[in-house]
Ligand SMILES: NC(=O)C1=CN([C@@H]2O[C@H](COP(=O)(O)OP(=O)(O)OC[C@H]3O[C@@H](n4cnc5c(N)ncnc54)[C@H](OP(=O)(O)O)[C@@H]3O)[C@@H](O)[C@H]2O)C=CC1
């Protein structure tokens with residue numbers, strides 16, 4: 001396959017790098033210092049599942065690449081609309097655009113620009129970060145992709161992409177209700193990212209404090225209630241199963257939002273926590289823990305908060 005990674009940052013380089021290792025022609029669309037490093041020194045991924053070192057074609061101009069079979073769409077959610085516009089030259093009549101972003105509304109936002117018929121929904125469970133320009137770290141063994149057609153169809157193109165990931169050694173799941181899968185990730189992610197980002201701690205100490213862990217589980221139940229009120233078929237045992245999953249994560253695990261805060265970067269609060277707050281209000285579902293965390297996260301959303309001027 002000809003593949004373009006639109007927004008070849010942490011996860012784009014990881015999954016694009018794996019597809020390249022498996023023999024696909026992968027083009028990285030990146031920018032700034034990271035792009036310069038990718039061009040000059042090639043891509044390096046340091047992964048618990050095996051390193052990647054590859055000199056892949058990299059550019060900031062999708063027109064240099066032209067139409068591809070698969071676009072991996074991996075920018076932060078606040079860049080979705082501009083990146084979708086910029087990605088137009090990558091999209092031909094048969095191109096599939098697979099988003100692996102966090103949040104629940106990226107597939108529709110991308111579809112509004114590039115045409116919904118091109119878009120597959122998707123998400124990933126992985127902890128990855130750009131350690132320095134051109135170098136991505138993947139410090140835990142979790143690296144999973146979930147994907148599916150937005151209308152639930154069992155399509156040859158979705159199966160083809162699933163098979164490509166599987167052949168590249170990526171744990172992958174093709175589902176018939178990708179919108180539910182996005183909400184399943186949202187509950188876990190909204191909770192983990194809120195508590196890690198606000199406290200600056202990884203998951204281990206948060207789980208170890210009974211009062212904090214109880215609050216986290218309460219937030220998980222809030223997202224579940226809102227999702228169900230909004231018509232998403234989240235299972236009865238979703239909060240318990242998800243808490244169990246969170247219990248089994250490596251204690252050192254950090255979230256991408258936490259790392260963004262550490263680096264003074266913009267936070268994806270509106271894509272991750274915004275839908276829970278807005279839909280909670282719309283459907284009359286109280287979400288006090290989420291509202292509180294949302295209010296705290298908003299302080300850091302634009303990047304580093306203003307320095308205090310008092311003594
Ligand atoms: N990192 C993780 O562990 C995980 C992340 N996710 C989700 O995946 C998505 C991507 O996250 P992540 O990989 O961490 O993000 P990164 O910031 O590492 O990567 C996104 C990259 O896209 C670049 N970019 C944005 N717009 C353009 C453009 N128009 N042209 C070229 N490059 C562009 C950014 O450049 P610049 O830096 O200049 O803005 C950045 O390098 C997010 O939705 C995140 O929530 C999901 C699971 C885990």
Ligand SMILES: CC(C)(CO)C(=O)C(=O)O
Nearest residue numbers: 124125126127255256257
């Ligand atoms: C919680 C984690 C690391 C798991 O995939 C994640 O998705 C993120 O931080 O964005």
